[in-house]
Amino acid sequence: MRITTSMLNETAKRTGIPINQPSLLSYINNESESGGNTLLDALKNNNKVSSTAAANYKKLQKSADSLKEQAEKLAQTGEESFLEKIKNSENKEEAYQAVEDYIQHYNATLSGLSKSSGTLDQYYSMMLKDAVDDKSEALEKIGITADKNGKLSVDTQKLREASIEDIQSVFGGANGLAAKTAFIAEKASDNAAAGTESVSGQYDAAGNIKSYLAGKFDFFG
Numbered sequence: 001m002r003i004t005t006s007m008l009n010e011t012a013k014r015t016g017i018p019i020n021q022p023s024l025l026s027y028i029n030n031e032s033e034s035g036g037n038t039l040l041d042a043l044k045n046n047n048k049v050s051s052t053a054a055a056n057y058k059k060l061q062k063s064a065d066s067l068k069e070q071a072e073k074l075a076q077t078g079e080e081s082f083l084e085k086i087k088n089s090e091n092k093e094e095a096y097q098a099v100e101d102y103i104q105h106y107n108a109t110l111s112g113l114s115k116s117s118g119t120l121d122q123y124y125s126m127m128l129k130d131a132v133d134d135k136s137e138a139l140e141k142i143g144i145t146a147d148k149n150g151k152l153s154v155d156t157q158k159l160r161e162a163s164i165e166d167i168q169s170v171f172g173g174a175n176g177l178a179a180k181t182a183f184i185a186e187k188a189s190d191n192a193a194a195g196t197e198s199v200s201g202q203y204d205a206a207g208n209i210k211s212y213l214a215g216k217f218d219f220f221g
Contacts (some may be wrong), residue, residue, distance in 0.1 A: 028132040046200045054199040060121075061192035065144030067105035068185035074102060075170040075178035083172060095167060096160050102171075102178070103144065103152045109185060110150055118195065125150070131180040138170045139177075 022113035073082045086095045106128070113125040129150040132139065139145065143158030 029092065050199050054196055056115050057192045057196040057199065060109065060116070061189050061196065064185045064189035064192060065109035065120065067102070067109045068182045070098065070105050071171075071178040071182035071185060072104045073178075074098060074167075075173065075176055077173055081100055081128060081172075083164055083168050085159060087168075088175045091161075092164060095164055096156075099142075099144075099159060099167060099171070100154060100156070103154055106181065107151050109188060110190070114149075116189055116195075118191070120191050122189070124184055124191070128181060131177055131184065135170055135177045138166075143169060144168050144170075 011062065066099065075085075076082050078084065082098070083095055086092055110125060110128055113121045115130070116122070129146070132146050132150065132152065142162035143155035144152055145155075146152050168176075173179065
């Protein structure tokens with residue numbers, strides 16, 4: 001329903017608001033003295049920011065889920081584990097590719113966390129970096145290093161010169177890097193899902209703020 005000046009004035013009469021005061025419609029349509037932005041402009045800008053936040057949360061959740069899946073594969077132990085099976089085969093390429101995939105998902109997750117100002121996201125980012133730092137020497141042995149921001153890079157030739165045992169010593173087991181990052185990735189994914197729901201819950205299917213004017217300026221209730 002389109003709100004008109006006459007409708008607002010009629011409501012003002014009923015509620016005792018002086019008619020000569022600036023109406024909500026005027027406030028919405030006129031530029032403010034301080035910033036030159038209308039209320040609708042502010043709402044639209046907030047809509048865009050929150051839509052971006054929701055998209056970032058979804059992307060972070062996807063990368064964190066991928067990291068968790070890849071990390072759990074590398075963390076496996078026992079005769080039927082992923083790396084143990086490869087150790088007994090002639091083709092080791094699948095193991096090297098799994099490590100490279102892990103690095104890709106790790107970097108994507110770290111990047112997503114860095115785009116968030118949330119306290120938990122910053123904490124998870126720190127935890128990922130600390131987990132890598134604890135294994136820095138072993139990682140360097142198989143060609144993996146971290147830059148000052150925590151992003152991982154790999155020397156593919158050096159990685160392929162590493163033995164499966166070397167890879168297992170870094171990633172495998174309950175105390176390995178993979179198990180630690182799988183745990184952190186799961187928490188980061190859960191938090192991203194909650195963030196998406198929180199932000200998206202404020203908007204309708206068209207991306208508009210739900211009942212903002214009705215909730216804040218309910219003249220007709």
